[in-house]
Amino acid sequence: MDFLDGKARAAALAGMPSEVTQTLRYFLSAGGKRVRPLLCLIGWHAGGGTGGDAAPVVRVAASLEMFHAFALVHDDIMDRSDSRRGRPAVHRALAARHSRGRSASDADHIGEGAAILIGDLALAWSDELLYSAGLDPVQLADVLPVVSEMRTEVMYGQYLDLTSGGLPTGDLDRALAISRYKTAKYTIERPLHIGAALAGSSQALREALSAYALPLGEAFQLRDDLLGVFGDPCATGKPRMDDLREGKHTALVALAYQHATTDQRNTLDALLGRRGLTDSDAGSLRRLLVDTGACARVEQLITIRHEQAERALDSAGLSPQVAAALRTAAGGAVVRNS
Amino acid sequence: MDFLDGKARAAALAGMPSEVTQTLRYFLSAGGKRVRPLLCLIGWHAGGGTGGDAAPVVRVAASLEMFHAFALVHDDIMDRSDSRRGRPAVHRALAARHSRGRSASDADHIGEGAAILIGDLALAWSDELLYSAGLDPVQLADVLPVVSEMRTEVMYGQYLDLTSGGLPTGDLDRALAISRYKTAKYTIERPLHIGAALAGSSQALREALSAYALPLGEAFQLRDDLLGVFGDPCATGKPRMDDLREGKHTALVALAYQHATTDQRNTLDALLGRRGLTDSDAGSLRRLLVDTGACARVEQLITIRHEQAERALDSAGLSPQVAAALRTAAGGAVVRNS
Structure with a gap:
């Protein structure tokens, strides 16, 4: 915040x-789970980082949170979300701020443009936080390529997510690819790698962290998909109509398509991605996601991935403290209501 | 392009x-004037940079062009421009690409979202080009703060431009502040500073470059404002209705307000920023911009700034080659048709 x-x-x-x-x-003050900064610090500890020189690491962790602000502000425009973290989404708040003397559609347009720019600034400033973190040249050379990978991956994941929107199918692999790029790598794997890189870690450690991070990250996204449809909007801060109204191509929806009767498939085609989705439409879709067994299958996929992540921890050769922290993080990622 | x-x-x-x-x-292949990469190289020469180790400098110059791609792709969304460089704007091209199976408004929304993401990637990749340019740690430490300043300035300039849109007034200072941040610093001053920083230049040289760059950059934007209203769209690649339809708060418009009769002011209020602006409306506005003397006054502002930039060159103590290159650049910036 000093920054x-x-x-x-x-x-x-x-x-x-x-x-x-x-x-x-x-x-930034509205909360959020701060998952990425936390995992960055854990990754640093996993790589053998210790107390004395933690200040630059904390600043790198802050740069991840600033980057995440960028990602959410832009995502909310693309997902046409009206709220985030229990408050109006940034583009909605800015549309209201600039409504005086303008038509509603012009104000909406200004709100979106201003939110694009505030996201752009957050991205540029996340960079500035990173390179002014006080890292030595070796740390900087180690960490910058990982940060670049992370950015490219999450933007591609979001691209795939966006361009699949409104046209969901039974293609589970595509849905899992989206969740891998958009979430598993971005939220879990890369923050751990960035922390580990700051501690000068070995390639072997990074691979061990990936073996834990990728299944856990997929489980995290699968939980998010369920919460996005069934969850309590007061807890998530996100209304649970958005994913259905945008016709998101999630694993949940892909599995419903795979196991739907012809009638059910017609209902999915008719209602998913419908702009004027009513509460009753959403109710029908939720019932259908349960009735096709898609919901239970996603729970199963979460359990499998959670167990995979746990097993990866057992054989990762991490210190007991780090392993315990990652075990707690794993539990929190898959069992949550927001 | 290898990148x-x-x-x-x-x-x-x-x-x-x-x-x-x-x-x-x-x-990137559609052309553009490559002003910023060129000025970056000139700035490097101004700072005493010479042939042998130019490869990293060229890569930094390329990163400026990638950054500019980011800026234009996002700007075209905000300005609702349909074309750029004689081709459909990126968000329009992507809307067309993703139109199959979607309503027109959903395709437009996907096109804009995809263009936001492609801009985001260009911004992230401009970064990657920069830090992987092969600069030594001292160069990197010198150049990164200037790059950060440049990014922040152009984004703020665009923010001011966007949020002033549709509500133009006679406030000339505000219009000039927009042109200073959005253009003068971004297009002329900072590329020169970045090149100079790569050569390890003194603060005095940077100030001398600013004394040339800021008036010239304002002249460049003032010329752009004129071209945006009167210019040939075949030469600019931009249709000349956009600025009028968006009700851009430019110096040209501010001066028209300052010198308009009551009738003329009413016409400005009624037509500037009108979404369904017709060719005949645009014709009335153009006539009014001439009749109020705004057009001639902007030409005068351009001349004053051009002369200021020339004088700054005389006393900057630059090598004859560098001064000649900057003189040519200045001529090209203020006398052009695209």
């Missing part, structure tokens, strides 16, 4: 609008 | 869509 204070002061001096840093600060 | 080849191969291996790198390659 944002500096940006706010610089903006004021330059006569630039204060709403940019205000909006980002408000967004 | 994009590598990204395309990596995407193919990972089963990710090839349209991302294809779209960026197509966009």
Whole structure:
């Protein structure tokens, strides 16, 4: 937050609008699980990092959270989400702020554009947090390629997710590829790798961390898919109509297609991705996801992946403290209501 | 382009869509003036950089062009531009590509989302080009803060431009602030500074470059404002209705407001920013911009700034070759038809 204070002061001096840093600060203060910064620190410990020189690592962890703000602000535009973390989504808040003297559709357009720019700034600033973290040249050379991979992967994952939207099918592999890129690598594997790289870890350690991270990350996304349809919006901060209304190509939906009767398939085709989806439509879809067994199958996929991640931990040769922290993280990722 | 080849191969291996790198390659191959890479190289020469070790500098220059691709792709979404560089704008091309099986408005939404992501990737990749340019740690430490400044400035400039859209006034200072941040610093000053930083230049040299760059950059944007309204769309690759239809708050419009009669002011209020602007509306606005003297006043502002930039060159103490290159660049920036 000191970093944002500096940006706010610089903006004021330059006569630039204060709403940019205000909006980002408000967004970052609204909570979120801070999964990535936490895993970055655990990865650093896993690589043998210890107390004395933790300040640069904490700043790298903060840069991951700033990057995540970028990702969520842009995602919410693409997913047409009205809310996030229990508050109006950034593009909605900015549309309201700039509504005076404009038509509703012009205000919406300004809101989206302004949110695109605030996301862009968060991405640029996540970079600045990273390179000004006080890393030595070796650490920087080790960590930058991993950060690049992470960014490319999550953007491709989101691209695949977006362009599959509205046209879901029974293709489970595609749904799992989306969850691998958009979530498993981005949320679990790469933050661990980044922390480990800061500690100068071996390739073997990174592979051991991947063996844990990828199945766990898929389980995390599968849980998210369930929460996105059945979860309590007060707990997730996300309304549970969005995924259905956008016709998201998730594993849950792919499995429903695979096991649907002709009638059920017709209902899926008719209702998924329908812009004016009603509560009753959403109810029909939820029932159908249960009746086809898709819901239970996803629970099964989560369990399998959770167990895989646990087994990977057993053979990873990590210190007991690190293994315990990762075990707790795994539990939290797959059993949660938000 | 070797860099994009590598990204395309990596995407193919990972089963990710090839349209991302294809779209960026197509966009980058469509031309553009390459002003920023060129100025980066001139800045490097100005700082005393010489032949032998130019490869990293060229790669940094390429990273500026990749960053510019990011900026244009996102700008075209915000400005609702249908074309760029004589081809459909990226969000329009992607909407067409993903139209099958979708309503027109859903396809538009996917096109915009996909263009946001392709811009995001271009921004992330501009970073990767920069840090993998083969700079030594001292160069990297010198250049990264300037790159950060440049990014923050252009994003703020665009933010101010966007949020002033549709509500133009007679506030000339605000219009000039937009052009300073969005263009003068981004297009002229910072590329020169980045090149100079790579050569390990002094603070004094950077200030001398700024004294040339800022007036010239404002002149460049003022010329752009005129071209955006009066210019030949075949030469600019941009239709000349966009600025009027978006109600851009430019110096041209601010001066028209300052010198308009009541009737003329009413016409400006009624037509600027009108979504369904007709050719005849645009004709009325163009006539009004001439009749109020706004057009001639902008030409005057351009001349004053051009002369200021020339004078700054006289006293900058640059080598004759560098001064000549900057003089040519200045001429090209203020006298052009695209």
